[in-house]
Amino acid sequence: MQNKHLTEEEIQIIAEGNHVTGDQREHLSQCSECSKNLKLYKIINLSLDTAPEYDTSYITSDSVIQKIRNKRFSYLSSPKIDIYFILFLFITAVVVAFIFTDLLPSLQSLDLSLVLKVFTENEYLRAALNTLTSHSHILLYVPFVLFALFVTLFFEKILSTLKHGTNHT
């Protein structure tokens, strides 16, 4: 016989219905302390396996479904823009910007001087204008990025409507 008492952990494992070794079985048959402990854990486990009698009648699926029916949670209202679209968007913006920066000199030679005359009298404004015109090509990115974003969202929405539109209530 195994003289040492079984540990709490060993007893809990046996109480779960796991394999009992020969030594453990022999010890349990002769040790009232350990067999009492085992019975206690079996009783506890039986209680733990029983679901509590909670009053859950006020929790229903209706409220969840109602919220889902609300457009805020539909797939249509949250089009997914994946990483490839964003990548496409930036590449397009960069390419287009490069093409148009070649046109910048001719753009500057237009009759902008009439509008700019107002600024020439003030040296601070003139300095600011010079800085702005020397970096003006950056401004060209903005409309193209916005345009590409708009086109992307538009097509995403159309695709999403075609895919899910008929199933939505």
Next chain:
Amino acid sequence: MSYIQMIKKDIEHKNIKELLSKVKAGDHSAFEIIINKYRNLVIHIIFRMVSNSADREDLFQDIFLKVYKNIKHFRFQSKFSTWIGKIAYNTCLNHVKKHRPETIDQSILNNSYKNSFSDTELLPDDLITQKEITAQIHKEIENLNYIYKTVLTLFHLENMSYKEIGTIMKIPQGSVKSYLFRARKELKKRLLSKFEDKEICKINI
């Protein structure tokens, strides 16, 4: 795992896959089936971690709305029940952290065990029944910390493995086992402070 269990698991997997594709296509009745199928799992987690009835209802809605919104990201890398359990546990955990110390809704606690044992009903010579022990155990669980409560719930009520529980709670399997042992040991200690061990052992199981 037996052959029958494997087949059952396979059918279950196919059913879930079918349901999920319907939900992704916008079928609300398919999602209602999912809610009803996993209702008990979510309720067990919420009710064990949160005591306030209004909060419980809100959390139930929040959890299933999160499930709905994120269902397109579920890739079958774990069981669907584990995935839902994880969402439920994290949502409740955030709630518990925000609202600590929690206000315990005593009326719900009392209603929850309306048919069960109360201290005054038991006379010293009365025989203790398994039902009374169960009621006492459930009462004592309410006073344990939320980690113990969750581990006990997922293991005993949802029959989840250490691995699944570990995934839900983001803790190693060894810790799950350790928490489970400590929780049961604590329950035994508390039970013995209420009842004589001889009396408990008279129960036929």
